[in-house]
Amino acid sequence: MRKVWAITLNTFREAIRNKVLYSLLFFAVLVIVASRAFGALSVNEEVRLTVDLGLAGMSLFLVIIAIFIGVNLVYKELERKTVYTLLPKPIHRYQFVLGKFLGLTLTLFIQTLVMAFVLAAVLWSQGAEVSGPIVRLMVLIFFEVVVVTAIAVFFSSFSTPFLSGMFTIGIFLLGRSVPDIRAVAAKITQPLLSSLLEGVSAIVPNLRYYFVTGADIKGQHVSVNGTFVDWGYVGTAAGYASIYTALVLLFAMALFSRRDFI
Amino acid sequence: MPAKVHTEKQSMSQSTSTPVLRTHNLAKTFALGFFRKKVHAVRDVSLEVKKGEIFGLLGPNGAGKTTTLKVLMGLIKPTAGSAEVFGRPAGHIVAKAQLGYLPESPYFYDYLTSLEFLVLVGELCGLRRRESRLRAEKLLERVELSHAANLALRRYSKGMLQRVGLAQALINNPQLVVLDEPLTGLDPLGRKQLRELIAELRNEGKTVVLSSHILSDVEALADRVAILVKGRMVASGKLSELLDTRVINTEITISSPPEALVKALAAHDITPRLVGDVAHFTLEQESATDEVVDLIRTHGARLMALIPRKESLEDVVVRQAAVVDAQSESPNAQTPNAKTGGA
Ligand SMILES: Nc1ncnc2c1ncn2[C@@H]1O[C@H](COP(=O)(O)OP(=O)(O)OP(=O)(O)O)[C@@H](O)[C@H]1O
Numbered sequence: 252m253r254k255v256w257a258i259t260l261n262t263f264r265e266a267i268r269n270k271v272l273y274s275l276l277f278f279a280v281l282v283i284v285a286s287r288a289f290g291a292l293s294v295n296e297e298v299r300l301t302v303d304l305g306l307a308g309m310s311l312f313l314v315i316i317a318i319f320i321g322v323n324l325v326y327k328e329l330e331r332k333t334v335y336t337l338l339p340k341p342i343h344r345y346q347f348v349l350g351k352f353l354g355l356t357l358t359l360f361i362q363t364l365v366m367a368f369v370l371a372a373v374l375w376s377q378g379a380e381v382s383g384p385i386v387r388l389m390v391l392i393f394f395e396v397v398v399v400t401a402i403a404v405f406f407s408s409f410s411t412p413f414l415s416g417m418f419t420i421g422i423f424l425l426g427r428s429v430p431d432i433r434a435v436a437a438k439i440t441q442p443l444l445s446s447l448l449e450g451v452s453a454i455v456p457n458l459r460y461y462f463v464t465g466a467d468i469k470g471q472h473v474s475v476n477g478t479f480v481d482w483g484y485v486g487t488a489a490g491y492a493s494i495y496t497a498l499v500l501l502f503a504m505a506l507f508s509r510r511d512f513i
Numbered sequence: 514m515p516a517k518v519h520t521e522k523q524s525m526s527q528s529t530s531t532p533v534l535r536t537h538n539l540a541k542t543f544a545l546g547f548f549r550k551k552v553h554a555v556r557d558v559s560l561e562v563k564k565g566e567i568f569g570l571l572g573p574n575g576a577g578k579t580t581t582l583k584v585l586m587g588l589i590k591p592t593a594g595s596a597e598v599f600g601r602p603a604g605h606i607v608a609k610a611q612l613g614y615l616p617e618s619p620y621f622y623d624y625l626t627s628l629e630f631l632v633l634v635g636e637l638c639g640l641r642r643r644e645s646r647l648r649a650e651k652l653l654e655r656v657e658l659s660h661a662a663n664l665a666l667r668r669y670s671k672g673m674l675q676r677v678g679l680a681q682a683l684i685n686n687p688q689l690v691v692l693d694e695p696l697t698g699l700d701p702l703g704r705k706q707l708r709e710l711i712a713e714l715r716n717e718g719k720t721v722v723l724s725s726h727i728l729s730d731v732e733a734l735a736d737r738v739a740i741l742v743k744g745r746m747v748a749s750g751k752l753s754e755l756l757d758t759r760v761i762n763t764e765i766t767i768s769s770p771p772e773a774l775v776k777a778l779a780a781h782d783i784t785p786r787l788v789g790d791v792a793h794f795t796l797e798q799e800s801a802t803d804e805v806v807d808l809i810r811t812h813g814a815r816l817m818a819l820i821p822r823k824e825s826l827e828d829v830v831v832r833q834a835a836v837v838d839a840q841s842e843s844p845n846a847q848t849p850n851a852k853t854g855g856a
């Protein structure tokens with residue numbers, strides 16, 4: 252475990268010494284702060300707008316950062332031939348993949364915290380505070396990002412950053428539309444196409460679990476500003492994310508263990 | 514994971530019987546591009562390295578040295594045959610715990626300083642951070658990089674990176690050190706220091722495997738060598754066995770030979786080539802040298818040069834390369850099984 256941890260810390264160190272990361276973080280903070288300005292435009296609902304825009308910006312930027320770093324993560328090691336030095340060390344290849352993934356997750360966790368603090372500060376300046384629903388939504392956002400990270404790492408363990416990025420974005424978009432795909436599949440009479448869509452919706456992660464605002468759950472309209480999902484729901488969603496992530500990582504490790512490093 | 518000391522002890526008792534490193538009919542074929550065009554990087558290489566040996570892997574560019582070493586490090590899997598390190602399949606974690614590897618033209622995380630990098634590598638070898646740091650500092654001193662310990666690796670020169678590469682290969686105090694082209698990029702002083710370092714490793718009872726296409730580098734260091742040409746092992750053995758140490762022939766140059774001398778030489782079956790008034794000839798038997806020199810002197814000719822030629826490693830490689838070329842043209846080519854340098 253010490254070996255995995257060493258790789259985790261090093262991946263984290265690599266990320267925080269990466270200038271691109273800072274510019275992305277900067278933009279994310281900018282969006283969150285700007286959401287206050289938008290909020291000010293609507294007289295009665297300023298806090299509501301700040302919260303909605305701020306959280307949407309947070310989710311978007313975390314996903315972008317996860318994909319950007321995730322697809323480069325393993326590829327960079329191959330391209331720069333650092334694997335030739337690291338893999339002959341007494342580590343298992345799966346430990347390498349796991350360490351890289353955990354390092355990226357740690358990076359994203361810190362980023363989530365930073366963004367959360369910025370949003371809290373903005374709300375505080377508006378005389379509002381971070382409510383329970385906001386915290387629960389932030390937790391959901393983080394777990395969605397963990398799933399996306401695992402998918403990015405999976406593709407990056409055997410493909411180029413560009414292709415990995417395309418695949419990951421594709422799966423992210425499909426994942427966000429799982430209920431819609433299911434609805435279409437139910438309507439379509441063509442059996443082959445229908446089962447194809449069923450299959451896709453079964454394989455891609457159902458990211459709608461983490462994108463709850465505006466959805467109807469148990470007959471109730473969900474909104475961060477009104478009725479929101481409880482901690483039980485968040486726990487279940489986190490469990491689903493963990494299982495999905497573990498499976499994807501297992502596949503990534505298996506592929507990585509088999510390949511040649513020529 | 515078993516404690517480190519434990520595995521080292523195991524290897525000691527084991528390595529007296531099992532070779533440190535062994536390949537058996539090893540082959541690696543790359544399939545390239547859309548048509549999966551085959552490149553036979555290594556074909557049918559069987560070699561063994563024993564404990565305490567300095568072993569040289571020689572061959573021209575593209576001979577398959579790096580590929581062979583990568584298979585032994587577990588980076589790539591053999592297409593056929595087997596590769597073992599400390600009696601375990603290449604890439605096994607227990608084998609990896611006892612070896613250090615310097616890749617060809619190494620490249621490391623450029624956002625780290627050399628000290629940070631070595632500490633990381635030490636931790637990957639299972640060392641605690643404090644111990645790792647101590648060893649890292651010592652090794653940086655050993656490769657004379659202490660002054661640059663806190664400089665980011667992206668600011669290092671090629672030779673400095675090569676030194677970092679050596680240091681990281683030694684951080685776990687390995688029983689086996691595998692160096693791919695270790696001398697490239699080093700300045701003359703660096704080369705001298707590396708030779709000394711390898712000699713030190715030998716004195717500590719370590720096994721060293723190094724590859725090179727510069728034969729004289731290996732000639733001075735290695736106890737035994739294997740020569741690869743186009744993926745085939747064309748010769749292997751002790752250098753003294755591989756090289757014919759006897760004088761092959763002696764080249765003699767004299768100026769303005771008198772008529773009488775030419776006749777006297779003809780009696781010895783020697784017809785000199787005349788270039789201007791300088792005559793060259795090659796003496797095949799070493800034993801005749803004294804006699805011929807006496808002849809030259811009594812006839813009052815001036816001896817300009819007398820060069821005894823011994824076979825060098827270059828000769829062996831060139832000769833074997835020609836053999837392989839000839840063979841790969843015939844369809845059922847076989848590995849030349851030359852054990853020694855004798856033709
Ligand atoms: N990644 C690869 N893909 C395809 N072919 C490769 C690859 N790497 C090496 N080869 C081929 O394998 C053969 C052996 O290459 P290798 O790098 O092992 O040679 P080498 O003996 O180390 O040469 P050098 O002295 O130049 O380092 C070459 O013909 C090379 O073209």
Ligand SMILES: [Mg+2]
Pocket residue numbers: 578579580617693694
């Ligand atoms: Mg090479």
